[in-house]
Amino acid sequence: MGKVLPFLMFQGGKAEEAMKFYTSLISDSAITNIVRYGANESGDEGTVMQAVFTLKGQAFMCIDSNINHQFSFTPSFSIYVNCDTEEEVNELYQKLLDGGQALMPIGDYGFSKRFGWLNDKFGVSWQLNLPK
Numbered sequence: 001m002g003k004v005l006p007f008l009m010f011q012g013g014k015a016e017e018a019m020k021f022y023t024s025l026i027s028d029s030a031i032t033n034i035v036r037y038g039a040n041e042s043g044d045e046g047t048v049m050q051a052v053f054t055l056k057g058q059a060f061m062c063i064d065s066n067i068n069h070q071f072s073f074t075p076s077f078s079i080y081v082n083c084d085t086e087e088e089v090n091e092l093y094q095k096l097l098d099g100g101q102a103l104m105p106i107g108d109y110g111f112s113k114r115f116g117w118l119n120d121k122f123g124v125s126w127q128l129n130l131p132k
Contacts, residue, residue, distance in 0.1 A: 005052070006079075008062040010122060011072065015048035015064045018122045022055060025095055026081075029055045042066055055079070075103055078117070078125035089114045089130045096120045096128075 010018055016034065023029040034051040037043035043066035051062050083089040093106050099121030106116035106128075114130040 005059050005061045009065050011065050013047045013064050015062045019053045026055045073123040075125040078127050080127045083130050089128050093128050096126050
């Protein structure tokens with residue numbers, strides 16, 4: 001069996017923009033592979049047929065869907081990040097929240113020093129945690 005990867009399906013040609021945004025926010029992250037649709041293929045030319053990016057060594061696969069689906073991302077699946085400092089949690093939360101939606105504002109909920117949960121501008125859900 002090969003690797004098991006979280007898979008993100010973006011609509012409207014947003015996959016590359018999302019990957020660039022995420023890898024710019026989190027150190028030790030990179031886009032490692034992009035295959036784009038060419039002319040006369042099943043997706044819009046230049047959009048992401050399949051790509052892989054890493055965040056702190058965790059690989060993710062993503063695509064641009066060429067079909068408009070009646071569903072999108074859901075907060076029941078989220079990217080969970082353990083941060084090292086309060087400043088890191090605050091900064092990452094604010095940058096990811098821009099154009100998104102707060103689900104749980106940053107605060108002390110008893111199970112960590114600092115925690116926040118949000119949907120970013122692409123609809124992807126993030127949980128940011130500062131462990132006790």
